[in-house]
Amino acid sequence: MHFSEDELRAALKRQDPGPQFTQRVMASLNQAAKEPSVQRPAGIRPPWLSLRRLRRALAGVLGMVILLAGGLGYWQHQENERKRQQELVLAREAERQAIVALRIANDKLNRVFQRVKDSQQAGAKAPLIQKERL
Amino acid sequence: MALAVCGEETAFAEIIREHQSMVFSIAWHYLGDRSLSEDVAQEVFLELYQRLATIQSAAHSTFWLRRVAVHRSIDQGRKQQNRREQELESIPEPCAERSGSDVLLHQRLRQTLGALPEKQRMVLVLRYQEEMGPGEIAEIMNMPVNTVKSTLHRTLEEMRRKLVRKIGEARYAFF
Numbered sequence: 001m002h003f004s005e006d007e008l009r010a011a012l013k014r015q016d017p018g019p020q021f022t023q024r025v026m027a028s029l030n031q032a033a034k035e036p037s038v039q040r041p042a043g044i045r046p047p048w049l050s051l052r053r054l055r056r057a058l059a060g061v062l063g064m065v066i067l068l069a070g071g072l073g074y075w076q077h078q079e080n081e082r083k084r085q086q087e088l089v090l091a092r093e094a095e096r097q098a099i100v101a102l103r104i105a106n107d108k109l110n111r112v113f114q115r116v117k118d119s120q121q122a123g124a125k126a127p128l129i130q131k132e133r134l
Numbered sequence: 135m136a137l138a139v140c141g142e143e144t145a146f147a148e149i150i151r152e153h154q155s156m157v158f159s160i161a162w163h164y165l166g167d168r169s170l171s172e173d174v175a176q177e178v179f180l181e182l183y184q185r186l187a188t189i190q191s192a193a194h195s196t197f198w199l200r201r202v203a204v205h206r207s208i209d210q211g212r213k214q215q216n217r218r219e220q221e222l223e224s225i226p227e228p229c230a231e232r233s234g235s236d237v238l239l240h241q242r243l244r245q246t247l248g249a250l251p252e253k254q255r256m257v258l259v260l261r262y263q264e265e266m267g268p269g270e271i272a273e274i275m276n277m278p279v280n281t282v283k284s285t286l287h288r289t290l291e292e293m294r295r296k297l298v299r300k301i302g303e304a305r306y307a308f309f
Contacts, residue, residue: 002294003243005262011240012247012263017158017172022150024172025179026143032180 146186149195150179156196156264157203163259164207166248170214174206200264201274208252246296253277254289261286 157178161171181202182195189195247255256275260266266274268282275282 003239003297005290007236007239008243008258008262009265011243012159012163012259014155014159014263015162016155017175021154021158021172021175022147025150025176026147028176029143029146029180029183 146183149182153196153199154179157199159263160200160203160259161207161210163244163247163263164204164256165211165214166244167214170210171207174203174210178202178206197274200260204256204260204274208256211252242297243293246293249296250289250292254285254292257282257285258289258293 154175158171158175161174162168165171165174178199182189182199185198189198247258250258253275257271260271260274261268268279268286271277272279272282277285
């Protein structure tokens, strides 16, 4: 079967989609304007879930965590340092008191030693006196 | 066009009325399915509305609409590829002109067109529905001009061969 190009043109003549087509398009346009989510292309996240916002939020949370951890570390270091200083003061005081106690003990020992020595010397002299009296 | 860009709804409705038959027919002759073609046409106009600010003139809007209608129809056709032939056979045509023309021949021409590969089909639709030259078709379909010319020539030959084969089969079936 043969056909001319004009017959092909006639077969492919433009057709009208119908009288209500324009109204349908305008209605769907109005509906799309009322519902912003409809205009969003499929597969794209809602604005509050966009990747950029998520990244920013994550960076913010990460920054806060780092700041908190840093603050906590610094506070703990300060606390340790304070305790160490306190212990050092206590240790020095204890050392001083120990030295005083040792000195006192030394004095007392010296006195005891002196008395023992004195009494020994006195014991040694007594028989001579008795001999002299006799 | 300027009024439509400013958000004037009646102006945009006028643009739709002016181009609806072109956009719908590109989809209809390519897909062969009325409701699908209406959906494609609607989608194309919605896209135009969103991009009105980038359209510079009436000629630009015609070019843009043709180009988008062609590509949306091809996309839709790929999705519906497995169902195309049966639908072409069964669905009645919209507003088809039946007086003073060979209705049977036109129907067979459209059926044969529907069985062609996608690029050949679209090249033929643009050439004989839109009366576009090979250069314009090449620009819209991103093809070299010589490829368009050879595709047109080859497709017409193929359609003639297929039509002869179809008539032969019909005769055998009838007698």
